Amino acid sequence: MNRPYHALIRGCVKQDPRAQRELYELFAPKMLVVCYRYASNAAEAEDILQEGFIKIYQSIKKYKDKGSFEGWIRRIIINTAIDVLRKERHVHHQLELNEAIAEDYQEDVLDQLEAAYVLDVIQGLPDGYRMVFNLYAIEGFSHAEIGKKLKISESTSRSQYTRARSMLKRKLVDSRMFQHSYRDVS
Amino acid sequence: MSAEKFEQKIREKVEGAQMQPRPELWAAIEGQIAPKSSGRYLFWWWTLGVFVAGLAVAGIYIYMGIPQKTEQPSLTQYQALDQEIPSSISDTIRSEETRQTLGAYIPHATPTSSHHTSQMISGQPSQTMLPLAPSSLSSIRMAPISLAAPLDPALPPKLTFVHLEPMLFDGKKLPQAATLLDHEIASAPPVADPTHWRHTLATWSLYVQGGIGYGRKHFRDFTGAGAFTPSALSLSDIAYSDTYDFNLVPIPSENTDTIQVNRVAYPRYHQHAQIGIGRQYKRWGVRVGIGYRRSEWGRIETGFFPSNFVPIGEVDISELALNQQQTVTFRQVQLDLPVAVDYYLKRGASSLVLTAGWAGSYNLNRTKHVTFDVGPERTQDPLLTFNQWHSFVTGGIRYEHQLSPDLSLFLQPSFDHNLSAAYNNTSTAATEQNRMRINLDFGVKMRLW
Numbered sequence: 001m002n003r004p005y006h007a008l009i010r011g012c013v014k015q016d017p018r019a020q021r022e023l024y025e026l027f028a029p030k031m032l033v034v035c036y037r038y039a040s041n042a043a044e045a046e047d048i049l050q051e052g053f054i055k056i057y058q059s060i061k062k063y064k065d066k067g068s069f070e071g072w073i074r075r076i077i078i079n080t081a082i083d084v085l086r087k088e089r090h091v092h093h094q095l096e097l098n099e100a101i102a103e104d105y106q107e108d109v110l111d112q113l114e115a116a117y118v119l120d121v122i123q124g125l126p127d128g129y130r131m132v133f134n135l136y137a138i139e140g141f142s143h144a145e146i147g148k149k150l151k152i153s154e155s156t157s158r159s160q161y162t163r164a165r166s167m168l169k170r171k172l173v174d175s176r177m178f179q180h181s182y183r184d185v186s
Numbered sequence: 187m188s189a190e191k192f193e194q195k196i197r198e199k200v201e202g203a204q205m206q207p208r209p210e211l212w213a214a215i216e217g218q219i220a221p222k223s224s225g226r227y228l229f230w231w232w233t234l235g236v237f238v239a240g241l242a243v244a245g246i247y248i249y250m251g252i253p254q255k256t257e258q259p260s261l262t263q264y265q266a267l268d269q270e271i272p273s274s275i276s277d278t279i280r281s282e283e284t285r286q287t288l289g290a291y292i293p294h295a296t297p298t299s300s301h302h303t304s305q306m307i308s309g310q311p312s313q314t315m316l317p318l319a320p321s322s323l324s325s326i327r328m329a330p331i332s333l334a335a336p337l338d339p340a341l342p343p344k345l346t347f348v349h350l351e352p353m354l355f356d357g358k359k360l361p362q363a364a365t366l367l368d369h370e371i372a373s374a375p376p377v378a379d380p381t382h383w384r385h386t387l388a389t390w391s392l393y394v395q396g397g398i399g400y401g402r403k404h405f406r407d408f409t410g411a412g413a414f415t416p417s418a419l420s421l422s423d424i425a426y427s428d429t430y431d432f433n434l435v436p437i438p439s440e441n442t443d444t445i446q447v448n449r450v451a452y453p454r455y456h457q458h459a460q461i462g463i464g465r466q467y468k469r470w471g472v473r474v475g476i477g478y479r480r481s482e483w484g485r486i487e488t489g490f491f492p493s494n495f496v497p498i499g500e501v502d503i504s505e506l507a508l509n510q511q512q513t514v515t516f517r518q519v520q521l522d523l524p525v526a527v528d529y530y531l532k533r534g535a536s537s538l539v540l541t542a543g544w545a546g547s548y549n550l551n552r553t554k555h556v557t558f559d560v561g562p563e564r565t566q567d568p569l570l571t572f573n574q575w576h577s578f579v580t581g582g583i584r585y586e587h588q589l590s591p592d593l594s595l596f597l598q599p600s601f602d603h604n605l606s607a608a609y610n611n612t613s614t615a616a617t618e619q620n621r622m623r624i625n626l627d628f629g630v631k632m633r634l635w
Contacts, residue, residue: 015534017588020219024212029204036205049207050215057219111195115203118196137193138200165192 005069012060020057027070028053031077037122037134038081052080078139082149085127113172121171129164136161216590220535239583239599469530473543477522519550526580539584541600546577578602 008026011019032049039045055076063072113121122130131150135141136157141149143157150157461475526543582600589595 014532016532017535028207032205032207033200033203037200046207046211050211053215054218115199118199119203138197
């Protein structure tokens with residue numbers, strides 16, 4: 001049982017506006033980051049967050065009190081992101097992009113970059129790559145699960161992830177160079 | 187770098203990161219999750235229901251407050267009529283009734299006993315029918331109102347009366363300072379049926395209450411509230427009427443009269459501030475607090491006299507100014523210490539809160555101020571001593587409708603019942619205090635942080 005959130009969940013089930021706001025204030029900052037990773041820009045991230053929270057309030061009475069409450073919220077947000085992006089763009093058609101290998105990627109690149117930068121770089125990936133990368137590398141879904149979610153084959157998910165990772169490395173290296181040059185100038 | 191290590195680094199980088207959404211985003215979400223049209227209709231139905239319930243309670247209360255004409259003539263001395271002191275100055279609706287028996291003198295059972303009566307005739311306007319024995323005429327002559335003429339032969343022997351009311355005499359203020367008249371009454375005639383004085387008053391006013399609240403998950407309802415009601419905000423002043431059945435024993439039957447007196451009551455202002463702290467557990471809540479009230483309430487009275495009344499003595503009836511005005515104002519400052527238990531019934535954005543509690547109240551100051559058209563006089567009512575402490579139980583239903591997380595409308599009919607008298611009646615008059623008060627509060631609540 002999610003004891004810390006018990007009263008909050010009950011309040012939201014009863015549509016108590018105070019509880020609803022409290023829930024939003026508690027989880028919206030974290031979930032906006034999730035949305036930001038899936039969206040192609042900040043406005044789209046906010047759209048996903050808005051739609052996601054409406055779904056949360058509408059379906060909170062179905063929450064079974066099993067597993068992490070935050071995990072339940074996160075799943076709704078991710079599913080909303082997939083729905084939104086699938087609705088607005090045909091994800092599986094955009095997965096056929098050229099592979100870009102980052103030859104000069106080194107281990108310390110990520111250490112030198114700030115989280116906000118990394119998020120921006122992830123957001124800069126093409127829609128399909130970004131989706132598969134997020135689901136596999138960060139959320140921990142298997143390629144089989146991703147295939148079902150995105151309605152693509154498992155092998156497609158696997159290959160797209162490989163390409164996404166390479167592209168991300170390339171972008172991270174470029175971002176680091178940009179950061180350095182930016183720092184030098186300023 | 188292995189794929190797993192890269193993924194782990196990415197996860198570490200982005201997990202725990204937070205971004206603050208724009209405030210407008212919550213407003214958009216809130217707009218979509220708020221109850222729709224059915225909630226709007228629900229609000230109005232509930233509002234109507236609460237109003238009807240409030241009116242029903244008020245109606246029952248007023249109806250049950252009508253005095254029964256079965257009182258016995260038990261008073262042995264004069265009856266002061268001017269006992270209409272509010273048991274508490276109300277901030278909203280107040281209905282008050284004072285019943286008195288105007289019984290004149292002791293009945294024939296004790297025809298030779300000696301009785302005593304006294305009256306403050308100056309500095310305190312009274313509306314007193316004061317029967318006097320002939321032996322006390324010397325005292326009367328000492329009074330500003332000269333009664334040099336012999337008794338009316340139509341009256342029973344050894345007894346007369348005079349209406350000591352300064353305003354009746356063309357607004358001429360009594361020249362003397364307060365003069366106490368003591369009268370020894372040697373005997374008295376039989377007493378006729380008791381007469382009654384019924385007085386019903388209802389005032390109501392509108393005020394807007396602003397408050398601040400701060401709540402955490404298990405520690406809610408820290409609230410402060412303030413209200414201010416200048417007379418300009420009063421929606422209506424309800425005039426009331428008094429019915430006096432004059433049937434004093436010494437007055438021949440043809441002098442018996444019933445008159446209507448029209449007065450206008452008006453709240454001048456009401457200031458109210460309170461802070462409270464409470465805790466809510468599930469549907470139950472408990473609140474304690476401290477409140478401060480400052481009220482001024484007044485009435486305008488016109489002169490009155492039975493149309494066929496002929497005063498004794500040299501008073502020229504033509505001098506009686508039947509429409510002289512006097513203004514009586516009550517001021518009260520009190521400190522309340524309320525304790526209340528709430529029970530919440532929630533439905534969407536609406537809440538119905540049943541509340542019951544107790545409050546101790548300390549009178550910091552309470553005065554009666556009388557103004558004639560010839561100038562003001564201020565007096566602490568000599569016939570009444572206000573109790574410093576009194577307590578009352580409270581009960582009510584509060585309906586709240588949350589328009590947004592920070593803004594709610596509320597409507598609360600409630601009643602207060604005094605457990606102890608607001609004042610001590612130190613006079614010999616029989617005065618029944620009304621201990622019930624009905625309130626109807628409505629306003630806006632805002633959460634400032």
